[in-house]
Amino acid sequence: MSVVTKKTSMIFFSNARDQYSHRVRMVLAEKGVTVDIIDVDPSNMPESLAEINPYNTVPTLLDRELVLYQSTVIMEYLDERFPHPPLLPVYPVARAQSRLLIHRIEKDWSGKVDLLMAGKGREAALTKARKELRESLLSIAPIFAEKPYFMSSEFSLVDCCFAPILWRLPELDIKLPERSTKAMHKYMQTIFERDSFVASLSETELDMRE
DSSP states (O other), X not given: OOOOOEEEEEEEEEOTXXXXXXXXXXXXXXXXXXXXXXXXXXXXXXXXXXXXXXXXXSSEEEETTEEEESHHHHHHHHHHHSOSSOOSOSSHHHHHHHHHXXXXXXXXXXXXXXXXXXXXXXXXXXXXXXXXXXXXXXXXXXXXXXXXXXXXXXXXXXXXXXXXXXXXXXXXXXXXXXTTOHHHHHHHHHHHTSHHHHHHOOHHHHHTTO
Protein backbone atom coordinates (compact mmCIF):
# COMPACT_ATOMS: atom_id res chain seq x y z
CA MET A 1 0.00 0.00 0.00
CA SER A 2 1.33 3.41 -0.90
CA VAL A 3 0.75 6.63 0.98
CA VAL A 4 0.16 9.58 -1.36
CA THR A 5 1.86 12.80 -0.31
CA LYS A 6 -0.02 16.10 -0.49
CA LYS A 7 1.44 19.55 0.03
CA THR A 8 0.18 21.50 3.02
CA SER A 9 1.44 23.97 5.60
CA MET A 10 0.35 22.28 8.81
CA ILE A 11 2.07 22.14 12.17
CA PHE A 12 1.17 19.39 14.61
CA PHE A 13 2.09 19.58 18.28
CA SER A 14 2.41 16.01 19.47
CA ASN A 15 3.37 14.02 22.54
CA ALA A 16 5.51 11.09 21.37
CA ARG A 17 4.13 8.85 24.13
CA ASP A 18 0.47 9.88 24.08
CA GLN A 19 -2.30 7.71 22.58
CA TYR A 20 -4.31 10.75 21.45
CA SER A 21 -1.40 12.25 19.52
CA HIS A 22 -0.76 8.82 18.03
CA ARG A 23 -4.34 8.71 16.71
CA VAL A 24 -3.87 11.94 14.81
CA ARG A 25 -0.47 10.92 13.48
CA MET A 26 -2.13 7.80 12.06
CA VAL A 27 -4.70 9.90 10.22
CA LEU A 28 -2.04 12.29 8.92
CA ALA A 29 -0.01 9.35 7.63
CA GLU A 30 -3.06 7.61 6.15
CA LYS A 31 -3.97 10.78 4.25
CA GLY A 32 -0.38 11.39 3.21
CA VAL A 33 -0.41 14.93 4.60
CA THR A 34 2.86 16.82 4.71
CA VAL A 35 3.09 18.23 8.22
CA ASP A 36 5.71 19.57 10.58
CA ILE A 37 5.47 17.50 13.77
CA ILE A 38 6.72 19.19 16.92
CA ASP A 39 7.29 16.77 19.78
CA VAL A 40 6.24 18.37 23.03
CA ASP A 41 7.52 17.54 26.50
CA PRO A 42 4.37 17.66 28.69
CA SER A 43 6.45 18.85 31.64
CA ASN A 44 7.87 21.75 29.63
CA MET A 45 5.26 23.01 27.18
CA PRO A 46 6.52 25.50 24.56
CA GLU A 47 5.27 29.08 24.80
CA SER A 48 4.19 28.93 21.17
CA LEU A 49 1.60 26.29 22.06
CA ALA A 50 0.12 28.30 24.92
CA GLU A 51 -0.27 31.24 22.55
CA ILE A 52 -2.58 29.33 20.21
CA ASN A 53 -4.29 26.81 22.50
CA PRO A 54 -5.92 28.23 25.65
CA TYR A 55 -5.72 24.79 27.31
CA ASN A 56 -2.01 24.39 26.44
CA THR A 57 -2.55 20.72 25.56
CA VAL A 58 -1.60 18.23 22.91
CA PRO A 59 -2.54 17.11 20.38
CA THR A 60 -2.94 20.49 18.72
CA LEU A 61 -3.10 21.10 14.97
CA LEU A 62 -2.26 24.43 13.37
CA ASP A 63 -3.49 24.76 9.79
CA ARG A 64 -2.68 28.29 8.64
CA GLU A 65 -5.02 30.44 10.78
CA LEU A 66 -7.05 27.50 12.11
CA VAL A 67 -6.14 25.96 15.47
CA LEU A 68 -7.73 22.67 16.52
CA TYR A 69 -7.33 20.64 19.69
CA GLN A 70 -9.04 17.47 20.99
CA SER A 71 -8.07 14.43 18.97
CA THR A 72 -11.47 13.44 17.56
CA VAL A 73 -12.14 16.99 16.35
CA ILE A 74 -8.75 17.03 14.60
CA MET A 75 -9.28 13.60 13.03
CA GLU A 76 -12.70 14.45 11.62
CA TYR A 77 -11.40 17.75 10.27
CA LEU A 78 -8.56 15.96 8.48
CA ASP A 79 -10.97 13.39 7.08
CA GLU A 80 -13.16 16.13 5.64
CA ARG A 81 -10.32 18.29 4.37
CA PHE A 82 -8.52 15.35 2.74
CA PRO A 83 -11.40 13.10 1.64
CA HIS A 84 -9.29 10.32 0.14
CA PRO A 85 -9.10 7.74 1.47
CA PRO A 86 -12.30 8.28 3.50
CA LEU A 87 -12.02 7.24 7.14
CA LEU A 88 -15.68 7.63 8.09
CA PRO A 89 -18.65 6.02 6.31
CA VAL A 90 -20.62 8.09 3.81
CA TYR A 91 -24.08 7.36 5.17
CA PRO A 92 -25.32 9.20 8.29
CA VAL A 93 -26.38 6.08 10.22
CA ALA A 94 -23.03 4.36 9.69
CA ARG A 95 -21.15 7.59 10.55
CA ALA A 96 -23.12 7.90 13.78
CA GLN A 97 -22.34 4.28 14.65
CA SER A 98 -18.62 4.91 14.08
CA ARG A 99 -18.75 7.95 16.34
CA LEU A 100 -20.44 5.88 19.03
CA LEU A 101 -17.69 3.26 18.80
CA ILE A 102 -15.08 5.99 19.23
CA HIS A 103 -17.01 7.28 22.24
CA ARG A 104 -17.06 3.78 23.74
CA ILE A 105 -13.32 3.39 23.20
CA GLU A 106 -12.71 6.64 25.05
CA LYS A 107 -15.18 5.90 27.84
CA ASP A 108 -14.31 2.24 28.42
CA TRP A 109 -10.58 2.06 27.67
CA SER A 110 -8.75 5.34 27.04
CA GLY A 111 -8.99 6.56 30.64
CA LYS A 112 -7.57 3.30 31.94
CA VAL A 113 -4.72 3.53 29.44
CA ASP A 114 -4.00 7.09 30.60
CA LEU A 115 -3.90 5.97 34.22
CA LEU A 116 -1.58 3.05 33.52
CA MET A 117 0.71 5.05 31.23
CA ALA A 118 1.09 7.70 33.91
CA GLY A 119 1.88 5.00 36.47
CA LYS A 120 0.82 7.26 39.30
CA GLY A 121 -1.57 6.58 42.14
CA ARG A 122 -2.15 3.63 44.40
CA GLU A 123 -0.98 0.25 43.22
CA ALA A 124 -4.43 -1.19 43.93
CA ALA A 125 -6.01 1.32 41.53
CA LEU A 126 -3.47 0.52 38.82
CA THR A 127 -3.98 -3.23 39.27
CA LYS A 128 -7.75 -2.75 39.07
CA ALA A 129 -7.49 -0.67 35.89
CA ARG A 130 -5.14 -3.21 34.29
CA LYS A 131 -7.46 -6.11 35.15
CA GLU A 132 -10.58 -4.32 33.89
CA LEU A 133 -8.91 -3.26 30.64
CA ARG A 134 -7.61 -6.77 29.96
CA GLU A 135 -10.97 -8.40 30.68
CA SER A 136 -12.80 -5.88 28.51
CA LEU A 137 -10.46 -6.51 25.59
CA LEU A 138 -10.86 -10.25 26.00
CA SER A 139 -14.65 -9.87 25.93
CA ILE A 140 -14.62 -8.17 22.51
CA ALA A 141 -11.90 -10.31 20.94
CA PRO A 142 -14.38 -12.62 19.12
CA ILE A 143 -15.83 -9.76 17.03
CA PHE A 144 -12.62 -9.56 15.01
CA ALA A 145 -13.43 -12.93 13.46
CA GLU A 146 -16.42 -11.33 11.72
CA LYS A 147 -14.80 -8.40 9.89
CA PRO A 148 -11.20 -7.43 9.09
CA TYR A 149 -11.37 -4.12 10.96
CA PHE A 150 -13.13 -2.88 14.09
CA MET A 151 -16.72 -3.89 13.28
CA SER A 152 -16.15 -2.76 9.69
CA SER A 153 -14.96 -4.02 6.34
CA GLU A 154 -12.96 -0.83 5.87
CA PHE A 155 -10.17 0.82 7.85
CA SER A 156 -11.62 3.83 9.68
CA LEU A 157 -11.15 6.44 12.40
CA VAL A 158 -12.33 3.79 14.86
CA ASP A 159 -9.20 1.77 14.09
CA CYS A 160 -7.10 4.92 14.46
CA CYS A 161 -8.43 5.22 18.02
CA PHE A 162 -8.16 1.55 18.92
CA ALA A 163 -4.78 0.64 17.43
CA PRO A 164 -2.72 2.97 19.69
CA ILE A 165 -4.23 1.22 22.72
CA LEU A 166 -3.31 -2.23 21.41
CA TRP A 167 0.21 -1.05 20.55
CA ARG A 168 0.71 0.03 24.16
CA LEU A 169 -0.33 -3.26 25.78
CA PRO A 170 3.26 -4.39 26.52
CA GLU A 171 3.93 -0.98 28.09
CA LEU A 172 0.81 -1.47 30.22
CA ASP A 173 1.95 -4.95 31.28
CA ILE A 174 -1.09 -6.56 29.65
CA LYS A 175 -0.83 -9.85 27.80
CA LEU A 176 -3.68 -11.35 25.80
CA PRO A 177 -3.65 -15.15 25.45
CA GLU A 178 -3.04 -15.78 21.76
CA ARG A 179 -5.02 -19.01 21.70
CA SER A 180 -8.31 -17.37 22.68
CA THR A 181 -7.67 -14.09 20.84
CA LYS A 182 -6.41 -15.32 17.47
CA ALA A 183 -8.72 -13.02 15.50
CA MET A 184 -7.66 -9.98 17.50
CA HIS A 185 -3.99 -10.86 17.11
CA LYS A 186 -4.52 -11.16 13.34
CA TYR A 187 -6.17 -7.73 13.39
CA MET A 188 -3.23 -6.32 15.34
CA GLN A 189 -0.75 -7.75 12.87
CA THR A 190 -2.72 -6.31 9.93
CA ILE A 191 -2.86 -2.85 11.49
CA PHE A 192 0.70 -2.80 12.80
CA GLU A 193 2.06 -3.70 9.35
CA ARG A 194 0.02 -1.03 7.60
CA ASP A 195 2.24 1.61 5.96
CA SER A 196 0.45 4.51 7.62
CA PHE A 197 0.69 2.92 11.06
CA VAL A 198 4.42 2.31 10.69
CA ALA A 199 4.88 5.91 9.51
CA SER A 200 2.89 7.21 12.48
CA LEU A 201 5.14 5.73 15.16
CA SER A 202 7.40 7.98 17.17
CA GLU A 203 10.78 6.76 18.40
CA THR A 204 9.28 6.48 21.88
CA GLU A 205 6.45 4.32 20.60
CA LEU A 206 8.84 2.11 18.65
CA ASP A 207 10.65 1.39 21.92
CA MET A 208 7.41 0.16 23.49
CA ARG A 209 7.59 -3.07 21.50
CA GLU A 210 11.33 -3.66 21.18
